[in-house]
Amino acid sequence: MLTRIDHIGIACRDLAEKIAFYQSTFGLTVISEETNAEQGVREAMLMVADAPAGTSYVQLLEPLGSDTPVGRFLARRGEGIHHVGYGVADITAALGAIGATGVRLLDARPRHGSMGAAIAFLHPADVGGVLTELVQSARQP
Amino acid sequence: MLTRIDHIGIACRDLAEKIAFYQSTFGLTVISEETNAEQGVREAMLMVADAPAGTSYVQLLEPLGSDTPVGRFLARRGEGIHHVGYGVADITAALGAIGATGVRLLDARPRHGSMGAAIAFLHPADVGGVLTELVQSARQP
Numbered sequence: 307m308l309t310r311i312d313h314i315g316i317a318c319r320d321l322a323e324k325i326a327f328y329q330s331t332f333g334l335t336v337i338s339e340e341t342n343a344e345q346g347v348r349e350a351m352l353m354v355a356d357a358p359a360g361t362s363y364v365q366l367l368e369p370l371g372s373d374t375p376v377g378r379f380l381a382r383r384g385e386g387i388h389h390v391g392y393g394v395a396d397i398t399a400a401l402g403a404i405g406a407t408g409v410r411l412l413d414a415r416p417r418h419g420s421m422g423a424a425i426a427f428l429h430p431a432d433v434g435g436v437l438t439e440l441v442q443s444a445r446q447p
Numbered sequence: 448m449l450t451r452i453d454h455i456g457i458a459c460r461d462l463a464e465k466i467a468f469y470q471s472t473f474g475l476t477v478i479s480e481e482t483n484a485e486q487g488v489r490e491a492m493l494m495v496a497d498a499p500a501g502t503s504y505v506q507l508l509e510p511l512g513s514d515t516p517v518g519r520f521l522a523r524r525g526e527g528i529h530h531v532g533y534g535v536a537d538i539t540a541a542l543g544a545i546g547a548t549g550v551r552l553l554d555a556r557p558r559h560g561s562m563g564a565a566i567a568f569l570h571p572a573d574v575g576g577v578l579t580e581l582v583q584s585a586r587q588p
Contacts, residue, residue, distance in 0.1 A: 435527030
């Protein structure tokens with residue numbers, strides 16, 4: 307069902323500073339920067355590796371305000387890894403299969419994610435404390 | 448420098464239970480189970496995707512005791528994502544380059560990781576709160 311680790315979502319206070327850090331320290335390249343008002347974040351996707359199964363990214367997330375999911379995460383836990391996103395070929399089928407196992411879906415239907423992807427989150431309390439995202443890329447299987 | 452997201456390290460209280468969960472919910476397959484006494488963990492590597500650049504895994508970590516890094520993490524933060532591991536082709540060269548940028552190395556020299564890999568951790572305080580591991584696989588570039 308899972309085709310790859312699509313991305314690691316990392317919460318940060320200063321997107322521009324963290325982009326510069328990942329570029330200079332690890333040599334990563336920014337593929338996309340966008341604001342997702344629905345999720346309350348400004349974000350950047352930095353490519354780690356490109357493979358036939360799909361690209362893997364570091365996703366840097368800066369909250370648009372303190373009263374957003376990432377803003378509350380920063381207040382509670384500080385900067386760090388916020389979630390993991392796994393690639394799937396068919397997100398609707400994956401949500402149906404996972405929901406049938408009893409895992410609660412934070413998004414019963416896919417919504418808009420980075421770079422035009424269809425995404426959905428699973429309830430972290432049902433995935434061992436891991437905020438888990440499914441990603442059906444707009445460009446890749 | 449980074450060739451892939453090698454794995455997501457996830458701290459859990461019951462390794463057998465979490466292995467069963469990731470198998471039944473996401474269809475992942477266990478590739479390796481081992482105890483790493485030096486790091487104070489029992490662990491399992493579950494394959495997410497296999498690609499020319501190398502395999503990506505979910506790494507499930509159960510502490511051998513409360514007075515271990517993962518044991519302290521569980522006491523402080525509960526179950527969840529503990530670290531991210533990135534693949535590198537040459538870990539000694541990568542540590543040299545990253546150390547030269549001012550990031551502190553928790554391991555100045557590589558040590559033994561999962562499945563015979565050479566690994567080293569970077570100081571999370573210098574990587575935006577992210578415990579970051581470099582992995583030179585024993586089997587893959």
